[in-house]
Amino acid sequence: MTEHLPALQVVVPLIAAPLTVLLRRPLAAWALSVAVCAFSLYTAIRLALQVLAQGPLSYDMGGWAPPWGIEYRIDMANAAVLVLVSLIGTVVAVYARRSVNAEIGHDRRHLFYTAYLLCFTGLLGMAATGDAFNLFVFLEISSLSTYALISIGYDRRALTASYQYLIMGTVGATFLLIGIGFLYVMTGTLNMQDLAQRLPAVMDTRTVKVAFAFIVVGLSLKLALFPLHLWLPNAYAFAPSSVSAFVAATSTKVAIYVLLRFLLTIFGFQFSFEHMPIGNILLVLSVAAMLSASVVAIFQQNVKRLLAYSSVAQVGYITLGISLGTSAGVAAGYLHLLNHALIKGALFLAVGCLFYRINSARLSDLRGAGRSMPWTAAAFVIGGLSLIGMPLTSGFISKWKLVEAALAIGWWPIAVLILATSLLAVIYVWRVVETLYFQSAEEGTAAVSEAPLGLLIPAWGLALANIYFGVDATVTWGLAHGAARALMGGVP
Amino acid sequence: MMEFVGHFNYWIVIFLMMLGFYTLIARGNLVKKLVGLNIFQTSVFILFISMGKVEGGTAPILEPGLGPYSNPLPSVLILTAIVVGVATTAVGLALVVRIREAYGSVEEEDIHKQDESF
Numbered sequence: 001m002t003e004h005l006p007a008l009q010v011v012v013p014l015i016a017a018p019l020t021v022l023l024r025r026p027l028a029a030w031a032l033s034v035a036v037c038a039f040s041l042y043t044a045i046r047l048a049l050q051v052l053a054q055g056p057l058s059y060d061m062g063g064w065a066p067p068w069g070i071e072y073r074i075d076m077a078n079a080a081v082l083v084l085v086s087l088i089g090t091v092v093a094v095y096a097r098r099s100v101n102a103e104i105g106h107d108r109r110h111l112f113y114t115a116y117l118l119c120f121t122g123l124l125g126m127a128a129t130g131d132a133f134n135l136f137v138f139l140e141i142s143s144l145s146t147y148a149l150i151s152i153g154y155d156r157r158a159l160t161a162s163y164q165y166l167i168m169g170t171v172g173a174t175f176l177l178i179g180i181g182f183l184y185v186m187t188g189t190l191n192m193q194d195l196a197q198r199l200p201a202v203m204d205t206r207t208v209k210v211a212f213a214f215i216v217v218g219l220s221l222k223l224a225l226f227p228l229h230l231w232l233p234n235a236y237a238f239a240p241s242s243v244s245a246f247v248a249a250t251s252t253k254v255a256i257y258v259l260l261r262f263l264l265t266i267f268g269f270q271f272s273f274e275h276m277p278i279g280n281i282l283l284v285l286s287v288a289a290m291l292s293a294s295v296v297a298i299f300q301q302n303v304k305r306l307l308a309y310s311s312v313a314q315v316g317y318i319t320l321g322i323s324l325g326t327s328a329g330v331a332a333g334y335l336h337l338l339n340h341a342l343i344k345g346a347l348f349l350a351v352g353c354l355f356y357r358i359n360s361a362r363l364s365d366l367r368g369a370g371r372s373m374p375w376t377a378a379a380f381v382i383g384g385l386s387l388i389g390m391p392l393t394s395g396f397i398s399k400w401k402l403v404e405a406a407l408a409i410g411w412w413p414i415a416v417l418i419l420a421t422s423l424l425a426v427i428y429v430w431r432v433v434e435t436l437y438f439q440s441a442e443e444g445t446a447a448v449s450e451a452p453l454g455l456l457i458p459a460w461g462l463a464l465a466n467i468y469f470g471v472d473a474t475v476t477w478g479l480a481h482g483a484a485r486a487l488m489g490g491v492p
Numbered sequence: 493m494m495e496f497v498g499h500f501n502y503w504i505v506i507f508l509m510m511l512g513f514y515t516l517i518a519r520g521n522l523v524k525k526l527v528g529l530n531i532f533q534t535s536v537f538i539l540f541i542s543m544g545k546v547e548g549g550t551a552p553i554l555e556p557g558l559g560p561y562s563n564p565l566p567s568v569l570i571l572t573a574i575v576v577g578v579a580t581t582a583v584g585l586a587l588v589v590r591i592r593e594a595y596g597s598v599e600e601e602d603i604h605k606q607d608e609s610f
Contacts, residue, residue, distance in 0.1 A: 133569055140576045147583050156594035160603055163522065163587045170529055170580050171516070177573060178536055184566070185543050 073130030161234035172221030179215035226289030241352025282323035289316030370436030
């Protein structure tokens with residue numbers, strides 16, 4: 001069985017998804033989802049350990065040897081993403097039972113788990129596959145199920161948000177498809193390793209450059225790089241709580257991993273950063289994202305929308321790390337990718353707890369909630385501190401590494417900017433904390449009690465992970481460092 | 493002139509791609525946007541299939557006397573992409589139906605106006 005782990009990683013949730021439709025009973029569908037997610041987490045950790053011990057793994061799907069068959073290739077760069085996605089998937093699946101019961105009608109609950117598992121499959125598949133076209137298919141599996149998941153939100157605006165995401169997401173995926181098509185024309189292969197070997201011979205053609213542009217723009221839409229982030233705020237704000245948490249923590253992260261894979265493994269560092277101006281483009285857009293999205297976040301009235309804009313800004317930090325064009329920069333960006341998933345996961349789960357009791361995520365309805373729901377509010381505060389980058393939280397480590405990487409190549413204005421935008425984060429996190437603790441609820445509103453343990457334990461699990469990886473970052477930094485080495489090859 | 497005719501497929505692809513993309517951006521009607529999206533995707537399908545064509549090539553059947561044959565792989569890929577496109581359209585139309593139930597309109601402007609006052 002051990003040799004088939006890369007396939008099982010993706011196939012097990014894929015098979016479980018239709019089973020949840022057959023089960024029909026929400027509780028049974030939930031139990032199956034949790035079991036499948038936990039199995040995926042086990043598989044991902046086993047794979048990561050195996051990669052650490054023996055180096056990259058290659059799996060021939062169906063016994064067809066690459067480059068003809070579809071290859072699943074696990075190295076340090078995607079082993080970490082697999083662990084991350086399945087960890088968040090498991091935590092959110094546990095959380096989903098109470099939250100889904102409160103937010104979704106009885107007859108549609110089992111279908112929620114179907115879409116959830118399909119989305120989970122798609123994200124794992126995108127990370128595991130070593131074939132460019134297979135990647136497109138998994139991207140669409142995860143996207144289509146995400147549209148469905150968002151549209152079951154509590155508000156009718158969830159429908160328009162989902163529609164807008166569908167239009168922009170499909171344009172992005174089609175751009176990716178065009179790019180992959182051009183690469184196929186030039187090289188006659190779709191296998192990533194094979195592409196990497198054959199592309200240098202045709203690097204100077206316009207077709208390859210156009211392919212590069214299409215792929216970068218298409219993926220930027222999926223990872224919500226400023227200014228292609230317009231779908232994101234409403235999608236996160238109006239989706240059901242557990243969907244916001246899962247999508248915010250994983251889907252943009254996997255898209256960033258795919259971008260890294262294309263830039264560094266397939267096109268190669270030399271082409272992406274020396275022949276094409278990707279470093280400068282990412283730098284400008286990242287800085288714009290960090291500044292503008294942070295400022296916009298300050299003025300939001302809805303906590304989920306506020307966190308969504310903050311996500312756009314945080315994606316900026318990750319791409320900023322990549323834009324530095326050094327191994328240290330990529331490692332710092334990758335570390336922030338892992339840490340930000342933990343941060344946003346914890347924050348959205350905490351907001352989900354508030355939503356469970358108060359039935360709103362508007363700041364004006366959350367006044368004084370910190371006193372009636374102390375544990376929930378405390379989890380939010382821990383996540384918020386990590387988002388700002390306070391010492392002893394994971395957010396601090398990744399921002400520290402980013403500043404260090406920027407200073408190493410003498411870009412001190414960038415280092416200053418990272419600190420300045422962290423101050424903006426202080427403002428928007430403080431607005432929420434102030435509302436929760438220092439404003440009193442309006443007269444006449446019913447008193448609320450603490451969220452149930454089924455919601456609190458997952459939220460606190462991720463909040464404590466933020467503290468743990470802030471105190472002892474050996475695991476996360478080891479993964480990020482290994483990933484950067486796997487992606488960058490020999491580039492310093 | 494001959495070159496223009498020789499690249500006929502690709503001119504069609506560019507034309508359809510721009511047409512679909514323009515409809516997608518410029519139209520306010522949600523159903524028309526989906527139609528634009530479909531045209532946009534279809535142009536990419538034609539692009540892929542055109543790539544696999546070999547002049548004078550036959551269907552890829554391994555028989556002596558037949559051949560050279562066209563590359564079947566792009567067609568196979570596009571079969572998958574068509575399925576993806578159909579699924580996208582289905583999800584999109586389902587969303588439009590529910591938007592119409594919730595807002596009573598499929599015009600973008602109407603919907604924005606209703607949300608502002610909401």
